[in-house]
Amino acid sequence: MTSNFSEIMPFAPEADAPAKAQGEKQAALKPVVLAIERLENVVDTETQLLLDGANPDLAEINARKSRGLYDFTRAMNKAATLADAPALRTLQPLLDRLKQKLERNCEALQLHLRAVGELSDIIRTALETQEADGTYSMQHARSGHAL
16 A cells, blocks of 8 residues: 555645645655555454455464554654644544555454354354263263263
8 A cells, every 4th residue: 555645645736835844744644644554454354354255363463553553653752742733633634544445454354253152152052962961071072981
């Protein structure tokens, strides 16, 4: 998801703002845009893996998400001190897009968790059934009569 920063963050030149000031605003927002793009990449990867039925390394993905949120927070805090409110508002479309991706990711995670819950119910039921008929009871296994 690499893109040209000026394509993502076009600034409408203000009549009374010199070009240098516009460039500084763009420079202040660039780390925020890059952090958002990195977060989108992680979220998109996880969502796709979940929807494809793969077994993603959730610990690694969560570490990448945490790092991305940390980078985003730092970049946003710095941008808030360097850019004015109208410049910060130009981030809104990117934040809205990230929000949509996070909502899709949340749905994929919920689907995954429901599947895991259903699978654990099936396994639990099978174990309870086997214990009820005595085939695999621990008492038989201890006495050496299993199978």
